[in-house]
Amino acid sequence: MSVNLRIPGPTPCPDDVLQAMSRQMINHRGPEFQEIITRITSSLQQFFETKNDVLTLTSAGTGAIEAAVVNTFSPGDRALCVSIGVFGDRFADIAQTYGVNVEKLSFDQGTAADPDAVAAALKKDASFKAVLLTHNETSTGVTNDLGAIAKAIRGVRPDILILVDAISSLGSVPLPIDAWDLDVVFTGSQKGWMVPPGMAMVAVSQRAWKAVDQARIPRYYFDYKKAKSYLEKGQTPWTPAVSVYFAMDVALQKLQKEGLKNIHERHARLGQFTRDSVKAMGLKIVPGEERYASNTVTAVWVPDGVDGPALNKMMRTEYNTVLAGGQGPLTGKIFRIGHLGFVSQEDLQACFDALKQALPRVGYSPVAAAR
Amino acid sequence: MSVNLRIPGPTPCPDDVLQAMSRQMINHRGPEFQEIITRITSSLQQFFETKNDVLTLTSAGTGAIEAAVVNTFSPGDRALCVSIGVFGDRFADIAQTYGVNVEKLSFDQGTAADPDAVAAALKKDASFKAVLLTHNETSTGVTNDLGAIAKAIRGVRPDILILVDAISSLGSVPLPIDAWDLDVVFTGSQKGWMVPPGMAMVAVSQRAWKAVDQARIPRYYFDYKKAKSYLEKGQTPWTPAVSVYFAMDVALQKLQKEGLKNIHERHARLGQFTRDSVKAMGLKIVPGEERYASNTVTAVWVPDGVDGPALNKMMRTEYNTVLAGGQGPLTGKIFRIGHLGFVSQEDLQACFDALKQALPRVGYSPVAAAR
Numbered sequence: 001m002s003v004n005l006r007i008p009g010p011t012p013c014p015d016d017v018l019q020a021m022s023r024q025m026i027n028h029r030g031p032e033f034q035e036i037i038t039r040i041t042s043s044l045q046q047f048f049e050t051k052n053d054v055l056t057l058t059s060a061g062t063g064a065i066e067a068a069v070v071n072t073f074s075p076g077d078r079a080l081c082v083s084i085g086v087f088g089d090r091f092a093d094i095a096q097t098y099g100v101n102v103e104k105l106s107f108d109q110g111t112a113a114d115p116d117a118v119a120a121a122l123k124k125d126a127s128f129k130a131v132l133l134t135h136n137e138t139s140t141g142v143t144n145d146l147g148a149i150a151k152a153i154r155g156v157r158p159d160i161l162i163l164v165d166a167i168s169s170l171g172s173v174p175l176p177i178d179a180w181d182l183d184v185v186f187t188g189s190q191k192g193w194m195v196p197p198g199m200a201m202v203a204v205s206q207r208a209w210k211a212v213d214q215a216r217i218p219r220y221y222f223d224y225k226k227a228k229s230y231l232e233k234g235q236t237p238w239t240p241a242v243s244v245y246f247a248m249d250v251a252l253q254k255l256q257k258e259g260l261k262n263i264h265e266r267h268a269r270l271g272q273f274t275r276d277s278v279k280a281m282g283l284k285i286v287p288g289e290e291r292y293a294s295n296t297v298t299a300v301w302v303p304d305g306v307d308g309p310a311l312n313k314m315m316r317t318e319y320n321t322v323l324a325g326g327q328g329p330l331t332g333k334i335f336r337i338g339h340l341g342f343v344s345q346e347d348l349q350a351c352f353d354a355l356k357q358a359l360p361r362v363g364y365s366p367v368a369a370a371r
Numbered sequence: 372m373s374v375n376l377r378i379p380g381p382t383p384c385p386d387d388v389l390q391a392m393s394r395q396m397i398n399h400r401g402p403e404f405q406e407i408i409t410r411i412t413s414s415l416q417q418f419f420e421t422k423n424d425v426l427t428l429t430s431a432g433t434g435a436i437e438a439a440v441v442n443t444f445s446p447g448d449r450a451l452c453v454s455i456g457v458f459g460d461r462f463a464d465i466a467q468t469y470g471v472n473v474e475k476l477s478f479d480q481g482t483a484a485d486p487d488a489v490a491a492a493l494k495k496d497a498s499f500k501a502v503l504l505t506h507n508e509t510s511t512g513v514t515n516d517l518g519a520i521a522k523a524i525r526g527v528r529p530d531i532l533i534l535v536d537a538i539s540s541l542g543s544v545p546l547p548i549d550a551w552d553l554d555v556v557f558t559g560s561q562k563g564w565m566v567p568p569g570m571a572m573v574a575v576s577q578r579a580w581k582a583v584d585q586a587r588i589p590r591y592y593f594d595y596k597k598a599k600s601y602l603e604k605g606q607t608p609w610t611p612a613v614s615v616y617f618a619m620d621v622a623l624q625k626l627q628k629e630g631l632k633n634i635h636e637r638h639a640r641l642g643q644f645t646r647d648s649v650k651a652m653g654l655k656i657v658p659g660e661e662r663y664a665s666n667t668v669t670a671v672w673v674p675d676g677v678d679g680p681a682l683n684k685m686m687r688t689e690y691n692t693v694l695a696g697g698q699g700p701l702t703g704k705i706f707r708i709g710h711l712g713f714v715s716q717e718d719l720q721a722c723f724d725a726l727k728q729a730l731p732r733v734g735y736s737p738v739a740a741a742r
Contacts, residue, residue: 002395010396010613021614022393024373025381025567027693058431058569059592060609066592097589190610196396198429198569198612218468221430221437221593238431239561241569241612242381243392322398 006351007324008138008168008297008338010190010197013247014254017194017342020246028242034234036249041231043252047260048170048185050177050203055227057200058241061167061188064200065094067222068163068184072130072208074216075099080121081132082113082149086139086328091132091165098217103128109330110299112144112292115152122156129211130161130183136169139327141299141336142287143173150180161211167191171255172267172296172340183208189244192267192296194251194342198241204228270339270348271295277352278337281359282366286334296340299326301333305363308332314362319354377722378695379509379539379668379709381561381568384618385625388565388713391617399613405605407620412602414623418631419541419556421548421574426598428571429612432538432559435571436465438593439534439555443501443579445587446470451492452503453484453520457510457699462503462536469588474499480701481670483515483663486523493527500582501532501554507540510698512670512707513658514544521551532582538562541572542626543638543667543711554579560615563638563667565622565713569612575599641710641719642666648723649708652730653737657705667711670697672704676734679703685733690725 005012013021026032037056044054057063069091073079076099081092083106092102105121107113113133122128131153136143150162163184166175170185172192177185183205190197204212204224212224220226226237255263275293278285278300286299302308308325312335315321324336339348376383384392397403408427415425428434440462444450447470452463454477463473476492478484484504493499502524507514521533534555537546541556543563548556554576561568575583575595583595591597597608626634646664649656649671657670673679679696683706686692695707710719 003397005396005398007398009610010399012396018393018395022389024389025376025383025561026374027376027378027695028381028568029695030687030693058429059434060429060611062609063430063592094591097591099589188610190396190613196612196614197399197610198615218470220465220468221434238433239380239559239568240431241567241615242561243567243614244569244612316401322401324398324400 004321004347004350006337007322008336008340009188011194011338011341011343013194013196014342017247017251020250021196021243023243023246025242028239029235033242033245036245037231037236038234040245040248040252043256044201047255048177048203049179052177052203052205053228054201054203055224055231056236056240057202057222057227058198058236058238059200060197061200062090063222064167064186064188064202065091065165067202067224068186069095069098069100070217070219070222071224072161072163072184072211072215073098073100074214076101077129078103078127079130079132080105080128082118083107084111084113084134084140084142084144085109085137087137087165088134091134095132110140110142110286110288112142113149115145115148118149119152119156122153122160128160130163133162133164135164135166135175136173136294136296138168138297139330140286141294141297142292143169143294145292146175147180150182154181159207161208168296168340172263174264177203189248192340193248194254195247196244198244199248267295267340270343270345271298273345274298274337274339274348277348281356296338298337298339299334300337302335303364305365306359307362308335311335311358311362314358315354319358321351321354375692375718375721377708378693379707379711380559382565382709382712382714384565384567385713388618388622391621392567392614394614394617396613399610400606404613404616407616408602408607409605411616411619411623414627415572418626419548419574420550423548423574423576424599425572425574426595426602427607427611428573428593428598429569429607429609430571431568432571433461434593435538435557435559435573436462436536438573438595439557440466440469440471441588441590441593442595443532443534443555443582443586444469444471445585447472448500449474449498450501450503451476451499453489455482455484455505455511455513455515456480456508458508458536459505462505466503481511481513481657481659483513484520486516486519489520490523490527493524493531499531501534504533504535506535506537506546507544507665507667509539509668510701511657512665512668513663514540514665516663517546518551521553525552530578532579539667539711543634545635548574560619563711564619565625566618567615569615570619638666638711641714641716642669644716645669645708645710645719648719652727667709669708669710670705671708673706674735676736677730678733679706682706682729682733685729686725690729692722692725
């Protein structure tokens with residue numbers, strides 16, 4: 001029986017995507033790689049709904065966060081970082097590490113960022129060069145209303161840079177980069193793209209390129225300009241994770257067939273199915289308002305009397321189902337169910353069938369939980 | 372007919388290594404990944420002939436160069452960079468990018484670094500905190516006598532840091548890290564390890580860890596300390612290129628079976644076979660002294676009257692054989708034959724059979740070349 005991998009990345013990959021991973025190596029500076037990276041780039045632009053440059057980096061998503069920071073800032077620049085959880089905090093940490101003067105606007109766990117509060121922070125202080133945002137906060141299962149936040153930001157500062165961590169949202173939920181006028185937006189292969197980890201993808205606007213020209217934080221491996229100049233000849237500056245490019249090429253063709261709108265609808269439907277199933281079991285989701293609940297990952301409070309890690313362990317060892325735990329301050333307090341990328345209602349139903357069996361065995365009583 | 376990929380990385384991978392690349396995803400924070408990274412780390416320590424910590428990073432080799440710099444230096448620190456080609460220059464560039472005050476000791480193309488000259492440079496100036504070295508210069512096919520250079524360095528400065536780019540040598544030619552007392556030594560999965568690109572591996576000495584504690588260049592994605600602390604729980608700080616870990620696990624078991632000594636002997640034998648074959652065709656290798664010629668990649672001067680890129684193109688399109696061209700100042704002037712990792716004498720013989728047919732067709736006359 002195959003494992004039901006229900007973490008928010010790495011996500012399961014379709015068979016033909018996995019088969020592409022096993023292709024023999026090619027010259028990463030030859031015509032075949034050129035065709036592949038050119039096709040990937042063009043396809044990603046469609047999924048990103050952008051005419052901006054799209055670059056691919058060989059790294060984890062965290063490398064993409066770092067790249068966004070080191071390419072657009074000089075030490076001492078001011079940035080407003082809107083954080084609703086662990087990954088928002090990480091964005092701020094990375095910016096601070098590289099000398100950016102970060103003001104953090106944090107919202108309570110399980111809540112989304114308030115567009116008006118973001119606008120107010122920008123009105124109060126005109127020194128910000130950029131706003132750092134997380135579209136989908138994987139640690140709490142909350143999706144910010146990025147369109148509304150971007151609109152609120154542009155209302156105050158039409159030309160400020162907007163940098164968006166869309167690692168666990170882009171491709172799975174609506175994120176029209178050009179329509180929302182976002183400057184740097186990045187994601188990772190192992191999320192909604194149905195591809196193993198190793199590639200980060202980033203869209204860079206004209207406004208961002210101007211910032212890159214002025215930015216003085218040192219950079220080399222993650223240098224956007226080097227990536228762009230090599231992309232023009234169908235290459236990457238450094239040896240890419242060739243196999244992940246093979247896989248991405250196949251995955252994007254599959255996603256093209258399904259169509260962006262259908263992919264978004266599937267994720268919306270499965271997000272709703274997950275939340276409905278969670279509630280039907282008497283459990284509570286972390287997001288306070290369901291309209292902000294993520295359609296790629298659902299965070300669920302571990303009910304009273306249940307040991308979270310013990311539940312996850314039982315699910316893994318006895319039900320072949322891998323859930324994610326909590327991170328940071330939520331460690332042990334929540335479990336998370338990934339439903340992004342290559343996922344169907346049957347996969348989720350199997351997960352809930354297992355949960356229904358496992359929960360009473362680790363001390364869960366719906367009646368007690370409902371009190 | 373399969374392609375004869377004769378570039379110095381990505382190198383061809385054995386079938387079972389490629390099959391491992393197509394394994395379904397697992398939780399990178401679960402017990403199965405813990406087993407894999409623990410086994411890989413321990414095996415790499417054996418191949419590196421070191422008791423030092425071995426860390427794995429999801430990046431190209433250039434990321435490993437950057438990691439070596441940002442983890443061990445503070446801005447303004449002095450370093451002596453010994454360069455014998457493009458990759459030595461890159462090491463210096465990266466260090467300078469991050470504010471290291473680099474003095475470059477360059478040697479002519481095709482020559483190896485002179486240990487006495489390195490010692491003399493250290494005697495003249497006591498301010499150097501570190502020496503940056505390239506073990507095998509992939510751009511010219513020259514292998515430095517790293518043991519002799521390290522000995523010369525330690526004779527002058529017993530406690531200076533020695534950082535070694537061993538990307539295209541480690542695992543293929545002798546490089547006993549502890550015996551030579553080297554501090555930071557790194558390589559990449561797509562070289563002698565018979566694994567697709569995406570993983571860099573680095574050994575870090577106790578002396579290097581002390582430098583890490585003092586180093587103030589900002590770092591996050593490539594932070595050795597984060598990598599070490601996560602490795603202690605069988606994880607990586609950021610999502611790793613899981614498939615490349617699967618493949619490395621299989622490849623290391625194969626390499627263990629062959630045995631380090633046998634692997635070194637095979638590379639020495641195939642290096643000699645390549646040089647003998649090149650010379651038998653009336654061609655000249657780039658290294659001036661054959662004792663410094665690399666056993667992982669052979670650089671060959673494009674003979675008079677022959678267009679280098681046209682030769683490589685004909686080899687690729689008509690003989691299914693992919694050679695590498697020249698880099699930097701050697702662009703168009705040389706071609707290179709990779710013979711590292713998963714390679715046999717038959718692969719090289721097929722390459723030379725093709726070269727013998729292709730060369731006259733692009734204007735090569737052995738008599739003219741010999742004049």
